[in-house]
Amino acid sequence: MIYSEKVMDHFANPRNMGELENADGIGEVGNAKCGDIMKMYIKVDGDVISDVKFKTFGCGAAVATSSIATEMIKGKTIDEALKLTNKAVVEALDGLPPAKIHCSVLAEQAMKAAIADYYQRNGVNPETIVGCVNCEDCHGCHD
Numbered sequence: 001m002i003y004s005e006k007v008m009d010h011f012a013n014p015r016n017m018g019e020l021e022n023a024d025g026i027g028e029v030g031n032a033k034c035g036d037i038m039k040m041y042i043k044v045d046g047d048v049i050s051d052v053k054f055k056t057f058g059c060g061a062a063v064a065t066s067s068i069a070t071e072m073i074k075g076k077t078i079d080e081a082l083k084l085t086n087k088a089v090v091e092a093l094d095g096l097p098p099a100k101i102h103c104s105v106l107a108e109q110a111m112k113a114a115i116a117d118y119y120q121r122n123g124v125n126p127e128t129i130v131g132c133v134n135c136e137d138c139h140g141c142h143d
Contacts, residue, residue, distance in 0.1 A: 003060065004094035010064035015071050020053045025121065027113025029106055036062040036103060038110040040070070044118055047077050054110070061100035065107035068092050078115055082130065084108060 003011075020041035030037040036058030043051035052074050054066040069089050073081040086104035090096050096104060116126035 001097045001099070003064075003097070006068070006093045007061060007064045007096065010067040010093065011060040014054075014063055014067040016053050016067065016074065017055070018053045019055060020051060023053075023114075025114040025116070025118030027110045027115070027117055029109040029113055031102055031106055034058070034102065036106055038062065038066050038106050040066070040110040040114040042073075042111075042114045042118060044078065047079070049073050049076055049078065049081055052114075058103070059100070061096055061103040062106065064093060065089050065096075065103045066110070069107040069111055073111055078118075081111060082115065084111060 020043055022043075023041035024044040025042045026039065027042075028037065028039040037056070038058070039055045041053045042049050052070045054070050056063050056066040069084065072084055072088070072092060086101070086108040089104040089107050090101065093104075112130050116130045119126035119129060
């Protein structure tokens with residue numbers, strides 16, 4: 001399996017790794033088939049994601065997609081973050097092998113789950129805003 005330089009860089013030097021104390025939203029997703037688990041923490045000021053961290057248990061591609069996804073949403077509004085797709089994550093990493101595309105889907109889902117958690121904690125039904133968050137098997141809703 002050949003990975004791009006960006007994937008290798010984000011795997012070897014992950015950005016925003018760790019836990020956020022007093023996070024405003026926490027999203028955890030996993031893929032039973034491959035065993036990857038991603039946990040994303042967000043801090044929200046106004047409607048801007050002022051800080052984001054992640055913890056990932058999984059392969060190099062899972063770490064790399066988590067890392068770049070946090071970079072792509074940090075400093076963005078919630079609305080802007082919700083536009084992040086797994087395809088954008090793959091493009092930002094200069095591609096992923098087909099067998100690792102599911103890692104980018106997990107990164108998108110972890111981010112959406114953290115935002116959904118933020119809304120829930122604030123008494124807002126996240127489903128109408130965030131949409132599909134934690135599909136067991138994606139049935140095309142992320143395409």
